[in-house]
Amino acid sequence: PVAKKPGKVAIIGAGPAGLACAHDLRLMGHQVTIYESSTVAGGMMRLGIPEYRLPREVLQAEIEFIRWLGVDIRYGCKVGRDIDFEELCRTHDAVFIGTGCGRGRRPPVEGGDLEGVLDAVHFLAAVNIGESVEIGQHVVTVGGGNVAFDVARTARRFGGTSTPDEPHHNLVVDAAVVAGRLLHKQVTLLALESEEEMPADPEEIVEASQERVVVQHRRAIKEIRGKNGRVESVITLDVARVFDEQGRFAPEMIPGTEREVPCDSVIFATGQIADLSYLGENSGIKLSPRHTVEVDRTTLATSRKGVYAGGDTAFGPRIVIEAVADGRRAARSIDTQLTGRNDEPVEHLLYRFQAHGYDHPFARGDYELLDRGRVPMVEGEERLTFRAVEIGYDEGQARREGARCLHCWINTEFDSLLIEGSQCIQCRGCVDVCPEGCIDLLDMTRVSMVPTAKSTELQTLISGAGVALIKDETRCIRCGLCARRCPVNCIRMEGFYRTDEFPLLNLADHVV
Numbered sequence: 411p412v413a414k415k416p417g418k419v420a421i422i423g424a425g426p427a428g429l430a431c432a433h434d435l436r437l438m439g440h441q442v443t444i445y446e447s448s449t450v451a452g453g454m455m456r457l458g459i460p461e462y463r464l465p466r467e468v469l470q471a472e473i474e475f476i477r478w479l480g481v482d483i484r485y486g487c488k489v490g491r492d493i494d495f496e497e498l499c500r501t502h503d504a505v506f507i508g509t510g511c512g513r514g515r516r517p518p519v520e521g522g523d524l525e526g527v528l529d530a531v532h533f534l535a536a537v538n539i540g541e542s543v544e545i546g547q548h549v550v551t552v553g554g555g556n557v558a559f560d561v562a563r564t565a566r567r568f569g570g571t572s573t574p575d576e577p578h579h580n581l582v583v584d585a586a587v588v589a590g591r592l593l594h595k596q597v598t599l600l601a602l603e604s605e606e607e608m609p610a611d612p613e614e615i616v617e618a619s620q621e622r623v624v625v626q627h628r629r630a631i632k633e634i635r636g637k638n639g640r641v642e643s644v645i646t647l648d649v650a651r652v653f654d655e656q657g658r659f660a661p662e663m664i665p666g667t668e669r670e671v672p673c674d675s676v677i678f679a680t681g682q683i684a685d686l687s688y689l690g691e692n693s694g695i696k697l698s699p700r701h702t703v704e705v706d707r708t709t710l711a712t713s714r715k716g717v718y719a720g721g722d723t724a725f726g727p728r729i730v731i732e733a734v735a736d737g738r739r740a741a742r743s744i745d746t747q748l749t750g751r752n753d754e755p756v757e758h759l760l761y762r763f764q765a766h767g768y769d770h771p772f773a774r775g776d777y778e779l780l781d782r783g784r785v786p787m788v789e790g791e792e793r794l795t796f797r798a799v800e801i802g803y804d805e806g807q808a809r810r811e812g813a814r815c816l817h818c819w820i821n822t823e824f825d826s827l828l829i830e831g832s833q834c835i836q837c838r839g840c841v842d843v844c845p846e847g848c849i850d851l852l853d854m855t856r857v858s859m860v861p862t863a864k865s866t867e868l869q870t871l872i873s874g875a876g877v878a879l880i881k882d883e884t885r886c887i888r889c890g891l892c893a894r895r896c897p898v899n900c901i902r903m904e905g906f907y908r909t910d911e912f913p914l915l916n917l918a919d920h921v922v
């Protein structure tokens with residue numbers, strides 16, 4: 411509900427954390443201003459994730475909606491340069507920090523200051539907003555995580571120099587196609603890890619190699635060599651191991667295994683760190699040893715009253731959805747601070763209905779046959795453009811994928827009489843038929859539980875004689891086989907939905 415007395419909130423950074431926080435606070439009726447240093451909103455969704463993986467029109471539509479709600483975004487306004495952090499705190503009732511981890515971190519390597527050495531974060535940001543950036547014909551990227559792959563794949567697409575005064579997309583697409591087909595730009599990715607050890611998603615590795623990015627595993631960069639102040643090659647060392655016996659990151663190089671890789675650009679994708687210099691010395695905001703803002707994990711409040719933080723700034727580099735969740739959580743805490751409203755989760759009413767003739771893929775018998783379908787991709791040279799790589803399912807494919815749905819809103823319901831043991835004949839049919847092994851029948855002497863205020867009735871039953879039917883909810887795939895098997899019908903499959911979510915919809919009509 412809309413707050414009776416709206417507050418005034420400043421949000422620093424228009425990344426997913428800041429945007430999500432602004433969205434929710436605005437819906438709660440507060441006045442929200444986002445201060446964003448870049449000329450665009452979206453944070454790393456716009457500046458980091460390449461366009462071929464996240465189409466910009468999708469992102470832009472979301473941002474436009476948030477602006478339409480009445481959120482004011484001040485572009486090109488860097489806190490610490492254009493406006494003081496203390497002033498924001500003075501002029502607003504609450505402040506949310508969502509400035510991410512936008513500074514590249516690289517290992518100290520000889521030659522790191524030569525012309526042609528770049529940070530991944532800066533390289534991608536420049537390409538993504540069409541700023542001028544020069545890369546040579548042979549690019550070496552260093553790192554093994556997804557950022558390294560984004561850099562390597564973007565470098566393949568990026569045909570040379572883009573300038574801000576020309577239409578970015580056409581220039582880059584044209585230049586990339588020309589460079590890819592005619593100039594055969596070479597990209598070599600140096601990774602400390604073997605293929606199995608790499609933290610990058612396996613799909614990213616496969617896709618990058620399809621785009622002729624050459625990955626050299628178990629190689630560390632020792633030195634960058636140059637001529638006339640420009641990069642000419644990198645010297646690598648073989649890596650004996652990356653992790654020690656305890657699984658900790660402790661790379662060990664093999665001396666005497668130097669190899670030279672000729673190149674004219676080196677892009678480091680070896681880590682990101684938060685730039686919190688705008689906080690100054692006496693902000694009263696505690697930082698962690700990892701140089702992130704320390705927060706209460708439940709409320710996301712910092713050590714300074716009225717200031718909250720979330721996303722990568724508070725937890726280090728993570729993923730978009732976690733930043734969004736943080737933004738939403740902080741919005742609730744800020745609303746509670748401003749209005750005194752209780753933030754207790756509400757108990758939702760559940761509507762239950764019986765799922766007759768339940769058509770689960772497992773019960774149908776094709777659960778194992780229907781493999782997860784890969785999303786169709788753009789093939790060949792067309793991939794070396796900035797358009798989205800995933801094309802999406804056609805209707806037939808989408809229906810086939812939909813048929814694999816595990817129907818998690820349907821669950822087993824055990825007849826109440828079962829608890830008294832009056833119907834279950836302990837045939838163990840459900841135990842035998844369950845494909846996930848999540849049901850068991852145990853003698854009461856083998857059952858115990860931690861007592862709670864709500865469990866007194868169950869506690870009494872457990873302390874008596876008899877047999878308990880136990881089900882592990884975390885493994886159940888809702889196939890309904892136990893309900894079909896039970897000879898005395900004491901297991902039913904029932905659907906549930908929250909009445910506040912679909913007040914007008916009777917899902918029972920949709921169950922076959």
Ligand SMILES: Cc1cc2nc3c(=O)[nH]c(=O)nc-3n(C[C@H](O)[C@H](O)[C@H](O)COP(=O)(O)OP(=O)(O)OC[C@H]3O[C@@H](n4cnc5c(N)ncnc54)[C@H](O)[C@@H]3O)c2cc1C
Binds near residue numbers: 424458460556
């Ligand atoms: C190359 C790359 C690829 C990625 N790929 C994926 C992916 O595929 N899937 C996924 O889920 N996640 C991915 N991530 C991670 C994801 O993008 C981040 O976890 C997420 O964007 C963090 O959100 P945030 O809001 O905390 O910060 P950010 O997205 O970093 O946003 C911070 C914002 O604050 C602004 N800012 C910084 N300092 C100031 C200041 N002083 N004043 C005003 N504004 C400031 C910045 O300009 C930026 O807009 C990727 C990250 C990178 C770098």
Ligand code: SF4
Binds near residue numbers: 888
């Ligand atoms: S519905 Fe759950 S408990 Fe029943 S057989 Fe299937 S997986 Fe096992």
Ligand code: SF4
Binds near residue numbers: 834836841895900
């Ligand atoms: S199939 Fe039915 S009767 Fe048999 S053990 Fe399971 S619940 Fe009891």
